[in-house]
Amino acid sequence: MMAAYSFIKRFWRxxxxxxxxxxxxxxxxxxxxxFAALLLGGCATARYRRPDVPAPPIYRGDNSxxxxxxxGDLRWQDLIRDEELSKLIQEALSxxxxxxxxxxxxxxxxxxxxxxRSALFPLVDAQASYNNSRLLAxxxxxxxxxxxxxWQLDLWGQVRNMTASARAQLLASEQARRVxxxxxxxxxxxxxxxLQDLDMEREITRHALQxxxxxxxxxQLRVDNGYSSxxxxxxxxxxxxxxxxxxxxxxxQIEQTENQLDILLGRNPGPIVxxxxxxxxxxxxxxxxxxxxxxxxRRPDILEAEQQLIASHALVAVARAAYFPTISLxxxxxxxxxxxxxxxxxxxxxxxxGPALSMPIFNAGSxxxxxxxxxxxxxxxxxxxxxxxxxxxxxxxxxxxxxxxxAELRIQQEALVESLRQATELADLRYRGGFASYLEYLxxxxxxxxxxxxxxxxxxxxxxSVVTLYQALGGGWQ
Numbered sequence: 001m002m003a004a005y006s007f008i009k010r011f012w013r014x015x016x017x018x019x020x021x022x023x024x025x026x027x028x029x030x031x032x033x034x035f036a037a038l039l040l041g042g043c044a045t046a047r048y049r050r051p052d053v054p055a056p057p058i059y060r061g062d063n064s065x066x067x068x069x070x071x072g073d074l075r076w077q078d079l080i081r082d083e084e085l086s087k088l089i090q091e092a093l094s095x096x097x098x099x100x101x102x103x104x105x106x107x108x109x110x111x112x113x114x115x116x117r118s119a120l121f122p123l124v125d126a127q128a129s130y131n132n133s134r135l136l137a138x139x140x141x142x143x144x145x146x147x148x149x150x151w152q153l154d155l156w157g158q159v160r161n162m163t164a165s166a167r168a169q170l171l172a173s174e175q176a177r178r179v180x181x182x183x184x185x186x187x188x189x190x191x192x193x194x195l196q197d198l199d200m201e202r203e204i205t206r207h208a209l210q211x212x213x214x215x216x217x218x219x220q221l222r223v224d225n226g227y228s229s230x231x232x233x234x235x236x237x238x239x240x241x242x243x244x245x246x247x248x249x250x251x252x253q254i255e256q257t258e259n260q261l262d263i264l265l266g267r268n269p270g271p272i273v274x275x276x277x278x279x280x281x282x283x284x285x286x287x288x289x290x291x292x293x294x295x296x297x298r299r300p301d302i303l304e305a306e307q308q309l310i311a312s313h314a315l316v317a318v319a320r321a322a323y324f325p326t327i328s329l330x331x332x333x334x335x336x337x338x339x340x341x342x343x344x345x346x347x348x349x350x351x352x353x354g355p356a357l358s359m360p361i362f363n364a365g366s367x368x369x370x371x372x373x374x375x376x377x378x379x380x381x382x383x384x385x386x387x388x389x390x391x392x393x394x395x396x397x398x399x400x401x402x403x404x405x406x407a408e409l410r411i412q413q414e415a416l417v418e419s420l421r422q423a424t425e426l427a428d429l430r431y432r433g434g435f436a437s438y439l440e441y442l443x444x445x446x447x448x449x450x451x452x453x454x455x456x457x458x459x460x461x462x463x464x465s466v467v468t469l470y471q472a473l474g475g476g477w478q
Contacts, residue, residue, distance in 0.1 A: 020023050035202065038223070051309075051385060051386065053385075053386055055389075059289050059397055059400055060401075061400035069288070069290070071475065072470065073290070074279075074287070074471025076470075079285070081281070084276075085348070089184075089185055093181065093185075095236075095264040097266055106173045108173075109174075110170055112169070113166040113167055117163045119154075119162070120163065122151035123149065124148070124149045127334075134455060144335065145336075146332050146334025146336075147333050148332045149332070150329070152326065153327045157317060158322075164330055165310075165318070171303075172311065174309060175301070176304050177414050178300035182471055182475070184264065186470075191261040195258065195261065195274070196277065196280055199274065199278075200279070200456045202250045204449065204453060205243055206247060209243035209244060209247060212240045215445075216236040218432075220233060220236075232437075256341070278456060278460060284470075289469075292396075295389075295473070296389065300476075302389055305389075306385055309378070311381075312378040312380075312381040316375055319370045319374040323367055325358060326357070329356075330353075330354055335350065336350050395471075396473060398472075401467045402468070403466060407462060413454060423444050423448075
């Protein structure tokens with residue numbers, strides 16, 4: 001490439017050191033330059049190849065049998081079994097402002113591609129002018145009308161690579177829109193499950209408050225009859241006030257979570273309609289995760305990062321094209337006359353056709369710096385792409401282990417809750433019969449309440465982990 005560049009540079013200097021040429025010699029000289037430019041046209045053309053990013057044979061923690069399908073291939077409508085949640089997701093996809101902003105960015109990128117690609121074609125415009133001047137006692141006027149055309153030859157692929165970069169930016173914006181859709185589906189589902197979690201915690205706390213109020217009345221009766229101490233009464237009052245405080249805190253979290261979910265739905269703050277209770281939500285389909293290599297073509301954030309890499313790769317070729325001369329063809333056809341009534345006469349016609357060539361001689365290293373800057377941006381895009389791929393594999397592995405372990409933890413917690421329920425009933429009977437202290441009953445009742453709350457939270461985490469795995473596998477925007 002540099003040898004060809006030196007040839008053109010020597011020809012350029014020798015051409016202008018010769019006496020002025022005319023006619024056929026000028027055309028031949030320009031022809032030689034164009035021919036040499038065509039030979040070098042491929043020097044600045046970018047050739048993109050997808051980086052070789054090693055993918056593991058299977059996801060860590062994936063114990064499912066390999067199959068043709070994958071959880072990430074499902075539509076979100078097939079994953080979500082709660083009718084009310086499906087309605088909320090559909091509403092969010094239609095009215096969420098982030099989705100609308102992402103769609104507007106796609107339109108902007110599509111328009112920018114048209115602007116960039118238009119440089120491949122000749123530019124034609126019309127021009128008309130009228131001038132009147134007076135010098136001493138002499139008036140003069142001039143009228144002209146012409147159609148001008150200018151076409152810069154894209155011999156080095158500068159415009160083609162700029163177009164390729166703009167096209168990659170358009171595809172990247174489309175993938176970014178899919179990332180927004182994916183995040184929105186997961187965000188609505190997670191917020192909905194959190195809201196149902198808080199609803200169940202509120203019901204558990206209300207039930208505990210009722211039980212503690214009944215216990216307080218019983219303790220008050222026993223204290224009045226001398227069967228219990230004043231300490232038992234104060235402990236019962238503390239439990240009642242603690243349940244009331246927890247209930248108020250849960251009501252605060254519920255309303256704030258509803259407001260947060262309303263924002264995702266694109267509506268003003270208000271109540272959210274619930275569907276199935278948290279513990280009655282259906283289990284997600286037990287589908288395999290699929291092959292890790294397919295993640296590169298499914299996850300929109302990976303595809304977005306790759307398109308950004310393609311765009312920066314093309315911009316390197318654009319920067320290198322600045323080393324070469326620029327050749328453009330200019331033509332003009334019109335009329336010019338000193339009298340307006342003679343503007344369209346046969347003698348007033350004018351025309352102009354001619355090539356123009358410009359070549360960088362000295363630029364204080366700006367072209368080289370531009371190439372280095374474009375190459376550095378391409379390296380950043382490459383590293384970001386590789387990082388995005390590795391993060392995707394980690395997210396899938398984390399989601400797989402979370403889904404498996406949370407299912408095991410839920411079964412264990414259900415057994416614990418049942419045991420604590422029986423222990424609490426037994427402690428209550430022993431206290432009422434005078435065979436155990438009130439402190440023993442309080443401890444059993446507190447453990448049961450904590451275990452019930454933890455069971456609800458584990459169930460919510462289990463449902464959320466399925467949504468997270470679905471997102472990690474590239475689903476959520478279909």
